[in-house]
Amino acid sequence: MERLDLSQELARDILAMAQAKGASHGDVVMVEGDSFFVTVRLGEVEKISQAQEKRLGLRLFCGSSSASASTSDISQQAIQRLIDDTVIMARATAEDPFSGLPDASLLARDIPDRDLLDDAARSVSVDEKIAIALAAEKTAMDFDPRITNSEGADFSNQFGRVIYASSQGFSGEYQGSTFGHSVAPVASQDGAMQRDYWYSSNRKFARLDSAKSVGERAARRVLRRLGARKVKTCEVPVVFDPDMAASLLRNLSSALSGYSLYKGASFLNGQIGNKIASQVMTVWDDGTIPGALGSKPFDSEGLPITKKAVVENGELRSYLLDTYSGKKLNMASTGNASRSVGEPPGVAPTNFYLAPGPRTPGEIIASVKQGLYLTETIGFGVNLVTGDYSRGAAGIWIDNGELAFPVEEVTIAGNLKEMFQNIEMVGNDLEMRGRICAPTLKISQMTVAGD
Known part of the structure; x- marks a missing residue:
């Protein structure tokens, strides 16, 4: 079954099909993204995952009644079924005089670039990401002999794209990225244990705090809790x-x-x-x-x-x-x-x-x-x-x-x-x-x- 590409044009087509089926108005949200996550503990990789997703969400109104639904099957047949089901649900829902879309005159006129995407960081390898988590944990563990254990360290990133369109005439999209890493060391003294953590997060990979600084900050935080x-x-x-x-x-x-x-x-x-x-x-x-x-x-x-x-x-x-x-x-x-x-x-x-x-x-x-x-x-x-x-x-x-x-x-x-x-x-x-x-x-x- 042919999978369709997510686009503003597809969103507008879906709304047109929904109105032909009896919806008075509506909006569409589409997202697609790639994500990565790794956790390490005591120098070993514990969990690692990488995923891609595409999802399409539809909200339709029949007068002042509305319903929402979504699908991850981006095929023509699945989209048609989604439209039919959402129209039926909207008709069956109680009326709500406060429901509806924003007035068209209030919608955004332009889509400014907010510098949300670090496209170049897609080239960062899995090995580099694992190395950051391992280095943060090692830095924390080596900081002081009283740091005797670790709850682990992690690295994650996500690249995403959001498309939105409404029957009021608006359609737009943007892309973004996020990166983060953290570590949670455990310290002990006189039979008592304490744990703490530190982290860094940013939309740009190069702006993350270094593994060394995150590990040292986490170590100082846990040591100050002893006693x-x-x-x-x-x-x-x-x-x-x-x-x-x-x-x-x-x-x-x-x-x-x-x-x-x-x-x-x-x-x-x-x-x-x-x-x-x-x-x-x-x-x-x-x-x-x-x-x-x-x-x-x-x-x-x-x-x-x-x-x-x-x-x-x-x-x-x-x-x-x-x-x-x-x-x-x-x-x-x-x-x-x-x-x-x-x-x-x-x-x-x-x-x-x-x-x-x-x-x-x-x-x-x-x-x-x-x-x-x-x-x-x-x-x-x-x-x-x-x-x-x-x-x-x-x-x-x-x-x-x-x-x-x-x-x-x-x-x-x-x-x-x-x-x-x-x-x-x-x-x-x-x-x-x-x-x-x-x-x-x-x-x-x-x-x-x-x-």
Whole structure:
């Protein structure tokens, strides 16, 4: 059976066939990609995989009723069957007055090059990729005799192409790549063991941190955890390292999602224009940054991607919305539609980050007489309806402005509404290491529960 090539022309043809079958409007998402993944442990390759995929997703409307479906069989017969089945499902689905595509006047007019693809890196050999994982692990294991084991190291990459077309007249596509590697060493001392990790990720292979630097960083992180102990329950400042600060921003982005908001499941419902955080907190959602992991030329409904202030000097300026959640809230989409093939759109940030402040991490730590430098959280104790926050934690105790000793088996607790208001200091160490990023930050007071 002949397999068809994915293209914008094929997407437009599918929509035309669907409308001839009775669909009023619809859209098509096509993706194709190559992926590679290898894990190593103690100098041996444990798992290795390489895959190629093509998928086609179709969403059709019959008036205000809709249905979505997908296939990996890109043949004429399979596509025709997909269209027929999706039309039948759309007709059988209950009407929803908020459903529909964006107005044609709002669709992206051009498709800017965001520098998302490292095509030259396709030539990197499998042996080179394995060597990076092995070198990161060996560097970590050789760093200190107290590092006695490893949970492993890995290397992964993906090349992908996305095509989107809608019956509103939009069609476009873009390509991208991602690369990453990590290592998780285990250290032991006096019969107690600790583990930690470090990683690097980028759209460009040459911009990855070296295996040596990742291995050394992971080794330093695990060694500083040796000898960890509890502390007595207290109310103290907590300094969030960049990864932990990014986890706070993930909570914020979830609370700003249009789907949480219209369901009444967010403590930020109805807060546009209000002060929800301290003056030092400004958060951007910017999918226009060249080469960044969350960048793209248009969202999953064909709307243009922009840079927007979500929180500006503590004031909530914008939610994260697609067309459907925007209609439910009587607001316009913010260009944050995101979707998997065969699923209706949802909401996701692009590059969502806390703007850096003027202080170095050392200055922030030095400002704390007694407190916790947070390096890990455990569990999912965040209630986005009330803002209540309680998570298992580990880190380093701060004594008279200096990192003193490692801490584990404690819980940090507060409420996100108060935590954002109590951000006193923001660091200057922002690195765009993922789609959601933040520099070091200090919250003036939280409960640290221990002995």
